[in-house]
Amino acid sequence: MYNGMLRITLPSANVSGLFVLEGKLAGLWAQELLRVAREVNQGDGNIFDLQEVFYVDSTGEEALRRLSRHGARFIADSAYGRDLCRRLRLRRIAASEAHNSQMTQESDRGPLPEATKANFSSAEELGHQRSGFRE
Numbered sequence: 686m687y688n689g690m691l692r693i694t695l696p697s698a699n700v701s702g703l704f705v706l707e708g709k710l711a712g713l714w715a716q717e718l719l720r721v722a723r724e725v726n727q728g729d730g731n732i733f734d735l736q737e738v739f740y741v742d743s744t745g746e747e748a749l750r751r752l753s754r755h756g757a758r759f760i761a762d763s764a765y766g767r768d769l770c771r772r773l774r775l776r777r778i779a780a781s782e783a784h785n786s787q788m789t790q791e792s793d794r795g796p797l798p799e800a801t802k803a804n805f806s807s808a809e810e811l812g813h814q815r816s817g818f819r820e
Contacts, residue, residue: 693718695725702730703783707737710745719748732783734760741769749773758783 691714694705704725710718722731733752741749749759750773758776760783761767770777 690714691718693721695721696731703732703734705734705737709740709742710738710748711740711742712744715742715745715748718745719751722752730756730758732758732760732778734780734783735766735769736760736762736780739765746773749775 690708691710692707694707696702696704704718704722706718708714731752733749746769749757749769753759753773753775758778759766759770760780761770761775761777762780767777769775
């Protein structure tokens with residue numbers, strides 16, 4: 686686990702729109718999440734996997750609310766995650782629903798343009814592009 690920091694796994698060409706968060710969503714890390722989500726924005730309706738998040742402060746809660754207002758959905762199966770989604774009124778989905786959503790988006794979107802494929806070539810080998818932020 687990432688004690689005192691947040692690890693963000695960015696969407697890859699294979700799993701478009703899925704951000705995986707691990708660790709603490711607090712303070713500057715919450716602001717960094719918003720910055721990264723804005724930079725990588727692939728349209729409304731991104732999915733944020735909160736299953737490995739173990740702490741969220743008020744700044745992190747506000748970041749999740751902002752993402753939610755832009756159509757984000759959240760995977761949160763732990764008791765903490767379910768409570769967080771309930772309290773903040775976030776749209777919680779099951780991991781299987783996220784997978785089905787990704788399949789639908791990819792079939793609607795068609796093949797990726799060549800330029801996009803080139804940007805993700807190394808990420809495809811790893812499965813996900815990783816962005817780890819340190820204190």
